[in-house]
Amino acid sequence: MAFIIACASSKGGCGKSTLAVAIAGVYASNGTSVLLIDADARRRLEDEWFNAKTVSANIHVVSTRSDDLSKTVESYRDKYDVIIIDVEGSANWGLAEAIKAADFCLVPSNVSFQDLRDAQKVYDHVDSLNKESKRYRHCWIVWNRVPPAIRSKEMTATMEEAVQNGLPVLGTIHERDAYKAIFSYQSTLDKLREGNAVPSAAKAESEIARLITAMHDELEKKAA
Ligand SMILES: Nc1ncnc2c1ncn2[C@@H]1O[C@H](COP(=O)(O)OP(=O)(O)OP(=O)(O)O)[C@@H](O)[C@H]1O
Numbered sequence: 001m002a003f004i005i006a007c008a009s010s011k012g013g014c015g016k017s018t019l020a021v022a023i024a025g026v027y028a029s030n031g032t033s034v035l036l037i038d039a040d041a042r043r044r045l046e047d048e049w050f051n052a053k054t055v056s057a058n059i060h061v062v063s064t065r066s067d068d069l070s071k072t073v074e075s076y077r078d079k080y081d082v083i084i085i086d087v088e089g090s091a092n093w094g095l096a097e098a099i100k101a102a103d104f105c106l107v108p109s110n111v112s113f114q115d116l117r118d119a120q121k122v123y124d125h126v127d128s129l130n131k132e133s134k135r136y137r138h139c140w141i142v143w144n145r146v147p148p149a150i151r152s153k154e155m156t157a158t159m160e161e162a163v164q165n166g167l168p169v170l171g172t173i174h175e176r177d178a179y180k181a182i183f184s185y186q187s188t189l190d191k192l193r194e195g196n197a198v199p200s201a202a203k204a205e206s207e208i209a210r211l212i213t214a215m216h217d218e219l220e221k222k223a224a
């Protein structure tokens with residue numbers, strides 16, 4: 001049975017697709033079979049990113065309509081080690097279905113009050129679903145596009161507010177060219193690193209690997 005991750009947020013442009021593909025690449029480079037389910041009607045993963053010549057053979061992509069998401073997940077569950085769901089950036093049916101299907105929701109959020117409010121809504125939704133359902137879903141915020149050097153006062157205040165609101169933060173992804181290059185080169189971070197195409201690829205790959213480790217640590221803690 002696949003471990004199911006949803007890159008979930010109602011906020012457009014917060015980094016869901018980038019995170020989905022970055023995580024898929026790191027899993028695949030370690031020999032894990034990954035299915036990316038693209039539940040965004042624009043089909044960006046399948047039409048703009050996936051290229052069988054440049055993407056690992058361990059990664060497959062399937063596009064689905066939001067209405068069919070749960071059926072799609074069920075039909076592939078036994079065929080992959082990991083399934084990653086990418087949704088459209090709005091509070092729609094697809095987001096709710098992705099959260100329902102997931103074992104682990106990752107909520108990318110830029111470090112701003114506006115983004116934090118959207119992240120909080122997703123967290124609250126998962127929390128209420130957990131209370132009424134037998135199955136527990138993890139839900140963790142991932143700060144995205146954090147500048148590697150100086151942080152503004154608003155960023156520091158936003159991060160503090162997340163702590164005060166009890167929002168769990170799994171880790172940080174920095175603003176790096178390598179994340180943009182994933183789409184422009186139709187590639188993954190390991191391949192960008194190997195090809196020396198983008199200098200920040202190695203650092204990006206390490207931070208995504210740390211995020212995956214943190215995710216599995218949380219799963220183990222919950223299971224213990
Ligand atoms: N850590 C990062 N560093 C640099 N650029 C990033 C990073 N994360 C995302 N981006 C860029 O931000 C833009 C939006 O990212 P992405 O498409 O992943 O967001 P999304 O949440 O999937 O958007 P949508 O809601 O439209 O589906 C893209 O141009 C992407 O390259």
Ligand SMILES: [Mg+2]
Pocket residue numbers: 016017018040044086087088089
């Ligand atoms: Mg997207």
